[in-house]
Amino acid sequence: MWRRIFISILTFVAGLYFFFEYVMPRESGLTDIMPEIGPRVIIIGVTAIFLGMINLTRMHLHKVVRRRPGWYNSLACIIAIYVMFLLTVLQYFFPKTAWVIHTYDTFFQYVRIPLDATIFSLLAYYIASAAYRAFRIKSVEATVMLAVALFVMLGQIPMGQAITRWLPETGYLSWFRLENIKLWIMDVPNSAATRGILFGGMIGTLAMSLRLWLSLERGSFFDAEV
Amino acid sequence: MHASYTVLILIIAFTAPIIYFIVTARRGKELYIxxxxxxxxxxxxxxxxxxxxxxxxxxxGLAGLTQIETLCALxxxxxxxxxxxxxxxxxxxTIPQYLVYPVAEEMVREAYVEQGKGDLFSEDDVILILGQFPYAAGSVGIMHREKVAACFYFGYFYAESLLLAEGGSQVGAIQVAGTNSTTQIPFFITACDYTIIGEELFATSAYLSREPVMLGSLRGQDVGKMIIMFLILVGTLMASIQVLAQWEYNWFRELLFK
Amino acid sequence: MAANFFEIMERLDRRWIYLTVFVALSIPFFIPIPLRIEVMPECKDLHERIEEIKQQNEKDPDNAKIVLISISWSANVQAECWPQHEAIAEHCLQIGVPFAAFSFISPEGPQFGEYVLDSIKRRWEGIKDEDFNSDDEELREKLAPLKRRYDRMGKNWREIQYGVEYVNWGYKYMDLAALMTMISDLYGIFPEDYKGAPLQDFPMMKQVKGFVDCALIVEITGSGTLLTWVMYVTPQSGSDLAFACTGVMAPEAYPYFKSKQIIGLLSGMDGAAQYEKLVGIKARGRKGMESQNLAHLWVILMVILGNLSFLYKRKKDRDDSKK
Structure with missing residues (x-):
């Protein structure tokens, strides 16, 4: 009970500072405290990273010790995490030791980068396959969506732009150049839709911040011990 | 940048209805969704x-515990x-954020215990996979190995959205997504069977939880959106009049920036 | 025959699509495709702003400002973000606008910042001094943007002077409060550069107190970091903001370009290719566009074929039901 009251008061006071810092004029002196806060927040964040590492280790170690199905994957995960962690620390303390730099670079350049880039690059294949299956003119809306998508795709690439390159670069007719149609689609309908969703999201965020600040957020999340 | 008077008034205008409706809902008034x-x-x-x-x-999704989308997803x-x-x-x-992990685990456990099926819950079914693409790759692997029949994606997503949705489609799962991440909505629409767009995600969670705070807050947010709609309408009207009547001074614009 | 073809297309295994996309992406590696890149206003504006900073610094050297590149990208999005980073860095180096790089969300960011500079240096090694005054008009024209560096620095033009032209602040995990601290007090968060040398000692950092002294901040990212800058940092620091992002993130950024909250926008590889054209280089962006170009066309073709087979199937189903 006391713990909860203490957390609520602490949250409220901290929130109050940021609120007043924003709404009060600069002369209030509240902004001058800001540089003192930044580095402290970093410390909290870094501690949270360690928390993540502990969680991850605990979870995978549990699997390895109990020989759960796929335990060897967990073992590989633990080894990968700690080898990279150790190499990074070593590199910091021994920045001129050749083998440290070489090993770190090898892992980073020839393991980490290709793995990450490969997974991201799968998107190219997936989007092609998803577009092939889903972009069907089943209804009027689907047809409009398909037409807009084709304009944007063609306007994005030089070979597509070449289709309307014969049109003048200035004047009314230039509006029909594919790159300009694409720009209009991105600038007008896209911006309108994005803003609409963003307004909703931002008010949602404001509401949630308010609930957290005033410690109204109860129920499912914060009653449980985390 | 410090708040101008207009911003201060807008903050009050947006927060007052939220607080009012939360209080109303907590007092027991039924709010319809x-x-x-x-x-x-x-x-x-x-x-x-x-x-x-x-x-x-x-x-x-990929967002942290302090983002509203994650709370709704939970x-x-x-x-x-x-x-x-x-x-x-x-x-x-599968969870990509270490702070979300214990909360998610607790929520799934609670759900099973509440239904009297605590023995069916396994800790191994809530899996922490850190990093965006390791998360996507790991999740797709799990979908394939477990041969899942349905996939649900709720929360805030980035580029992993399509990797997940296409992975689910490969195993022939029924897929339902819910996100307000504007850049990922198109991917979910193309690859999923049903997509909950934008704020419907917030409404869904309020509808499900029936928490007075969530319901009241949602109603308050609606009032906030109405204020924005009103400002956009008046702003557009004033800007158009300014152009047509060739005014040099648009008092409404000045008022907003004061 | 045609009927058979459409039936096959309707039932096409997705692995065939993967294979054909792979082929479309690979062809330009072996057969270069000459492309004419159209430079769009959102790219041109960023280029012009960096040129303006150069002029302002020349007029008022005591109050010289820097460009700050925020490296919020990592290995996964390097195909799009690396060329953007390289083109902007090349531009700053060509005209002599000092720039710094740092990262607040990608621990690998500073490392990539160094790789990008290495890549620029490697490209420069392939250029001989006499090429700048070559008889070949085409070559001279191609090297004209880089000649500005050669004219300024002479024989040593290939050496990037660390601390004078460029500084790498490094990476630090930070929350919003820390980022906002950096608006006026950079050294409270980054007392040292990424190698551990005192940051304030570098000549180009002498007049820099924080973001307030960065005339332009370029956020290069594959994540949703734009709002952090637009909402919290640049309105307070007074810096201009440019956004270079992966193609998929661009739609979210356009409203901010339209409202002038960002002064330039590079969208994916296409944006990088446009910038490369402006700075007279053909690096990863323009080369990559060849593959992207062909793959886009292939996807468009697949979508059209998919629809034809869908229409054929629908017609056939209707005919069958009539029977």
Whole structure:
């Protein structure tokens, strides 16, 4: 009970500072405290990273010790995490030791980068396959969506732009150049839709911040011990 | 940048209805939310998984615990876990954020215990996979190995959205997504069977949780949006008049920037 | 025959699509495709702003400002973000606008910042001094943007002077409060550069107190970091903001370009290719565009074929039901 009251008061006071810092004029002196806060927040964040590492280790170690199905994957995960962690620390303390730099670079350049880039690059294949299956003119809306998508795709690439390159670069007719149609689609309908969703999201965020600040957020999340 | 007077007034205008409706809802006043179409899709997908006797997959997105989308996703997870417990099937959840992980685990456990199926819950079904693409790759691997019958993606997503949705499609799962991440909505629409767009995600979680705070807050947010709509309308009107009448001074614009 | 073809297309295994996309992406590696890149206003504006900073620094050297590149990208999005980073860095180096790089969300960011500079240096090694005054008009024209560096620095033009032209602040995990601290007090968060040398000692950092002294901040990212800058940092620091992002993130950024909250926008590889054209280089962006170009066309073709087979199937189903 006391713990909860203490957390609520602490949250409220901290929130109050940021609120007043924003709404009060600069002369209030509240902004001058800001540089003192930044580095402290970093410390909290870094501690949270360690928390993540502990969680991850605990979870995978549990699997390895109990020989759960796929335990060897967990073992590989633990080894990968700690080898990279150790190499990074070593590199910091021994920045001129050749083998440290070489090993770190090898892992980073020839393991980490290709793995990450490969997974991201799968998107190219997936989007092609998803577009092939889903972009069907089943209804009027689907047809409009398909037409807009084709304009944007063609306007994005030089070979597509070449289709309307014969049109003048200035004047009314230039509006029909594919790159300009694409720009209009991105600038007008896209911006309108994005803003609409963003307004909703931002008010949602404001509401949630308010609930957290005033410690109204109860129920499912914060009653449980985390 | 410090707040101008207009911003201060807007902050009050947006927060006052939220607080008012939260207080009203907590006092016990019934606030109506229309039924959410996406919920039927969730029921249908779990029904199919039950028929096939296969597990379902859930992803709460990449955002952290302090983002509203994640909190909404966790409420949906709780609902899905309850349904799964009711029908004796497993829900496999992958989590990309270390702070979300314990909360998600607790919510799934609670759901199973509440339905009297605590023995069906396994800690191994809530899996922490850190990093965006390791998360996507790991999750798709799990979908394939577990042969999941339904996939649910609720929360805030980045580029992993399509990797997950296409992975789910490869195993032939029914897929339901809910996000307000504007850049990922098109991907979910193309690859999923049903997509809950934008703020319907917030409404879904409020509808499911029936928490007075959530319901009141949602109603207050609606008032905030109405204020924005009003300002946009008046702003557009004033800007148009300014151009047509060739005014040099637009008092409404000046007022907003004061 | 045609009927058979459409039936096959309707039932096409997705692995065939993967294979053909792979082929479309690979062809330009072996057969270069000459492309004419159209430079769009959102790219041109960023280029012009960096040129303006150069002029302002020349007029008022005591109050010289820097460009700050925020490296919020990592290995996964390097195909799009690396060329953007390289083109902007090349531009700053060509005209002599000092720039710094740092990262607040990608621990690998500073490392990539160094790789990008290495890549620029490697490209420069392939250029001989006499090429700048070559008889070949085409070559001279091609090297004209880089000649500005050669004219300024003479024989040593290939050496990037660390601390004078460029500084790498490094990476630090930070929350919003820390980032906002950096608006006026950079050294409270970054007392040292990424190698551990005192940051304030570098000549180009002498007049820099924080973001307030960065005339332009370029956020290069594959994540949703734009709002952090637009909402919290640049309105307070007074810096201009440019956004270079992966193609998929661009739609979210356009409203801010339209409202002038960002002064330039590079969208994916296409944006990088446009910038490369402006700075007279053909690096990863323009080369990559060849593959992207062909793959886009292939996807468009697949979508059209998919729809034809869908229409054929629908017609056939209707005919069958009539029977």
């Amino acid at each position: 229309r039924p959410i179409a996406g919920l039927e899709a969730i029921d249908e997908a779990i029904g199919r998984a039950t028929e096939m006797g296969r597990p379902v997959f859930f992803s709460p 409420i949906v997870l709780n609902h899905i876990a309850k349904l799964c417990a009711k029908y004796d099937i497993r829900v496999v959840t």
